[in-house]
Amino acid sequence: MTDAYSAAPYPTYRLIPSQYPPIGLFDTVATAADLLAVMDLVGWTNDRLVASRIARLPQQEWVYGRPNASVVMAAFLHVSPTGMRFNSPDLGAWYAASEIETAAAEVGHHLRREAVARNMPEMVRVYRGYSARLDGLYLDIRGQQSRLADVYASDRYDASQRLGEEVRASHGAGIVYDSLRRRGGTNIVAHRPTGVLDVVQADHFEIRVPAIGRRIEVRKLTAPS
Numbered sequence: 001m002t003d004a005y006s007a008a009p010y011p012t013y014r015l016i017p018s019q020y021p022p023i024g025l026f027d028t029v030a031t032a033a034d035l036l037a038v039m040d041l042v043g044w045t046n047d048r049l050v051a052s053r054i055a056r057l058p059q060q061e062w063v064y065g066r067p068n069a070s071v072v073m074a075a076f077l078h079v080s081p082t083g084m085r086f087n088s089p090d091l092g093a094w095y096a097a098s099e100i101e102t103a104a105a106e107v108g109h110h111l112r113r114e115a116v117a118r119n120m121p122e123m124v125r126v127y128r129g130y131s132a133r134l135d136g137l138y139l140d141i142r143g144q145q146s147r148l149a150d151v152y153a154s155d156r157y158d159a160s161q162r163l164g165e166e167v168r169a170s171h172g173a174g175i176v177y178d179s180l181r182r183r184g185g186t187n188i189v190a191h192r193p194t195g196v197l198d199v200v201q202a203d204h205f206e207i208r209v210p211a212i213g214r215r216i217e218v219r220k221l222t223a224p225s
Contacts, residue, residue, distance in 0.1 A: 006176060008134035008188045009098035015107045015127040016071070018204060026069035032059045053077045056091050061194050068199035071130060076193055085157050086164025086175055086189040093164070093174070094190040096132060101218075102185030103129070108209050108216035109181045115211040122210045126221065129202040134188055135195040136173025142186065145178060154180055167191055 029035045039054075054062070054077060063069045072094060079092040087093040097103040107127060115123040145152045150159035167175060168191040179185030190196050208217040 004140045005137040006140040008136075008138050008174075008176060008190070009186055010133055011131045012096035012098055012134055012188055013100045013103045013202075014094070014096040014130045014132065015103045015205065015207075016130065018126040018128045024070050026062075026064040026073045027067060029064050032062060032064070035062065035064050049079075050077050053079065053091050057193065061192055063193040063196070068130070068201065071199060071201075072193050072196045075196075083157060083161055085160045086167075087191070088161050088165055091168075093168075094132075094134075094193070094196045096134065096188050096190070097179065098186040098188070099182075100129065102179050102182045102187065104205065104207060104218045105182035105185065105216060106179065106187065108207055108218075111207060112209040112211065112216075115209060120211060122208060124206065124208045126204060126206050128204050131198075131200050131202050132196050133198040134174070134190050135197050136190075136192065138174045138176045138188060138190075139167055139172060140176045142176060142178050152178070152180065164189065164191065 025038060026035065029038055057076065063072045075094045076092040079087070079089055081089055083089045084093070084095065095106075097106060107125075111123045111125055115121070141148055141151065151163055153159065164175065171192075173192055173195050174188060174190040176186065176188050179187045204221040206219040206221055208219075209215065
């Protein structure tokens with residue numbers, strides 16, 4: 001079977017914990033040199049992991065000088081110590097879903113795992129949503145959970161991280177894949193910051209999950225008038 005590629009669905013949705021406020025470090029600078037100077041001024045280049053990650057991104061892939069550029073770059077520079085499904089700890093990626101319900105199911109799954117790890121009966125967290133347009137052609141592995149069982153494994157990321165980093169190394173845009181947390185949902189991982197376009201902050205949601213069970217409660221928050 002040959003690889004299939006497709007455009008990412010539009011729009012896409014991403015949820016980020018509101019406890020991490022957006023810092024517009026990348027939003028207003030005009031040049032890469034200015035960006036490096038600002039990063040040095042605020043101490044980002046003193047963070048060994050951040051400095052090594054931005055060094056892995058060619059400057060032509062840096063995103064700056066446009067709204068929410070910092071949100072995009074943070075997804076690539078601030079990474080889980082073990083990586084995520086389609087990226088290693090060396091460099092992050094932009095994960096999103098084609099439906100806000102799928103985005104909520106994905107973060108709810110990880111919130112439940114946190115509740116179990118912390119031995120808490122439930123977890124509640126507020127997230128802010130972003131919509132974006134994802135440019136480029138994406139490796140499309142939807143409908144291939146049987147053939148790519150190791151990539152879709154729910155308990156390990158070794159095979160999926162290898163695939164994701166192979167896509168990144170080949171200068172691919174990313175991967176479109178089936179959600180494991182919501183039946184019929186679609187997820188996308190973008191491996192190029194410059195492919196994440198028209199990022200707009202949207203609604204805030206409170207998500208509550210029990211440590212035991214599959215229930216996910218999602219409450220859309222109303223901004224104060």
